[in-house]
Amino acid sequence: MIKFYFSPAPNPAKVGLMLEEAGLAYEAIPVDTRKGEQHAAAFLALNPNGKVPVIVDGDAVVFDSNAILLYLAEKTGQFLPANTPALKGQLYSWLMFVATGIGPYSGQYVHFNHFAPAPKDYAIERYKFEAERHWNILNDHLGAHEYMVGDSYTIADMAVFGWGRPVAFIVGEHGWDKFPHVKRLFDWISARPAVERLNTRLAQFTFKAEMDDVAKAAMFPSMAKAA
Numbered sequence: 001m002i003k004f005y006f007s008p009a010p011n012p013a014k015v016g017l018m019l020e021e022a023g024l025a026y027e028a029i030p031v032d033t034r035k036g037e038q039h040a041a042a043f044l045a046l047n048p049n050g051k052v053p054v055i056v057d058g059d060a061v062v063f064d065s066n067a068i069l070l071y072l073a074e075k076t077g078q079f080l081p082a083n084t085p086a087l088k089g090q091l092y093s094w095l096m097f098v099a100t101g102i103g104p105y106s107g108q109y110v111h112f113n114h115f116a117p118a119p120k121d122y123a124i125e126r127y128k129f130e131a132e133r134h135w136n137i138l139n140d141h142l143g144a145h146e147y148m149v150g151d152s153y154t155i156a157d158m159a160v161f162g163w164g165r166p167v168a169f170i171v172g173e174h175g176w177d178k179f180p181h182v183k184r185l186f187d188w189i190s191a192r193p194a195v196e197r198l199n200t201r202l203a204q205f206t207f208k209a210e211m212d213d214v215a216k217a218a219m220f221p222s223m224a225k226a227a
Contacts, residue, residue: 002026003056011065012053014162020194034208036218069155081150142181
């Protein structure tokens with residue numbers, strides 16, 4: 001059985017969705033990042049970068065959410081586009097676009113906008129601009145295509161779904177108004193039975209809610225070091 005180490009964050013949501021969509025048996029193992037559990041030696045032995053998600057599948061340990069999506073898709077043969085060079089190129093490109101663009105810029109905007117100490121005006125403006133620029137690229141693409149790749153639902157759509165969950169927190173209360181085509185895909189995925197199963201399964205776990213000094217030190221060690 002696959003072990004799925006997760007937290008209530010965008011990247012684990014992608015992997016949880018894929019596990020449910022593919023019908024794979026898995027054990028959900030919570031990692032409370034606001035308590036610093038990602039820094040425990042046992043977890044670092046799985047992912048030396050100290051980030052969730054991670055899966056353990058027999059002898060295979062896979063970290064980075066998009067690497068896990070690719071691993072599971074190849075393992076099961078599900079949620080991949082047709083095996084042509086053109087579609088494979090699109091799949092890899094959009095997966096990496098989410099991994100290197102949507103995720104980092106959205107995450108940094110959230111960090112500086114909500115948690116970083118002053119002065120931070122330039123950082124907020126920079127990451128707001130870049131986060132929205134990347135989301136607009138997705139929105140334009142989905143304005144012309146039903147799915148991210150080809151004419152079927154793939155792991156590229158799941159990658160977008162994971163980061164769609166916190167859009168209002170990332171770019172503001174009315175964030176979805178700016179990206180209607182992304183919202184169309186997000187709403188379609190959100191209505192799928194796999195999402196309902198995932199939400200029900202993970203709701204049994206409780207995570208630290210407070211973003212207090214302990215949580216900030218665990219999640220943003222550079223801030224604690226600077227202080």
